[in-house]
Amino acid sequence: MEILKKSISPNLYEKILNSNLNSVSLLLLKSNVYLQQYFDLTSLEVTHLRNALSHSILRRKFTPASDVRSWLRLTTGCQSIDSVTSGGIPVNGITEIVGPSGVGKTQLCLQLAIMVQLPVNLGGLHKGAIYICTEDLFPSKRLHQLATCFSDYNTIMNNVFLEHISDYVSDFCILPTVTIMLLGAIAQVLSNSNTHVIVKA
Structure with a gap:
């Protein structure tokens, strides 16, 4: 002012x-x-x-790129994809994954919902994920198959919060639920914020 x-x-x-x-x-x-x-x-x-x-x-000045802290990135678990994305998916924005049917978009989203839970030294963020599914059926079998590769299978499955929307109207209905979940995570930010990645597939 x-x-x-x-x-x-x-x-x-x-x-x-x-x-x-x-x-x-x-x-x-x-x-x-x-x-x-x-x-x-x-x-x-x-x-x-x-x-x-x-x-x-x-009149506000622009910040030079050299003054901006490097963004945290979440590993995808695939060296080739991490290489193309300069070290993984940036977490302070929206990343859109596009491609024709069957190329692995859902598989990558499921993988990210698991990878975010890994410790930071392994490329994760030690957080949970909200998975917003827009397909007819949530691919739970595929998520279980991915999760069985990790020793703490139950913990991984308990930190993927699923919301399902199958039509345009449901998209509006889900907003309050996700907002409440995010507000809960923000409220715990000084102690143990446990939701960091929202995956909409």
Whole structure:
């Protein structure tokens, strides 16, 4: 908000600071009519305020790539795929896996749901996974086959949280459940956050 001080009148700046709309994002989300009534402004003053808010965002400096910490990556368990993806799947974003039917997209998603549980020194993140299945049937047999390769089979199976959606409407219904699961994980972030990867297949 400090950057706005030079762009708007001291009186308006003071009003904004004393209001419950004391952030750039909150102000930008409000309509012109709302701002006009809330701060007792003319339409020209609202336009000037919006311009000042927009410029305050645009003035933020870009961060050079050299200053950005390298992203954590999750191994896929396959050296060839890890090589192509520069060390595995980055975990702070969305990675879309595409290809025709039968090339192994589901297999890779199942593999990731297991690999995320490995210790960090083995390429995992020591976390659980939420698996959102969009196929008619969840390929549980394939997941069991993959999990049997590990000594702690039961622990691995207990850390894959399954949600199934088979149509567009269900996609909306699943959001509250996943949100609650993620909020639960965030609440435990200082102790033992246990969900890190969401796989939608």
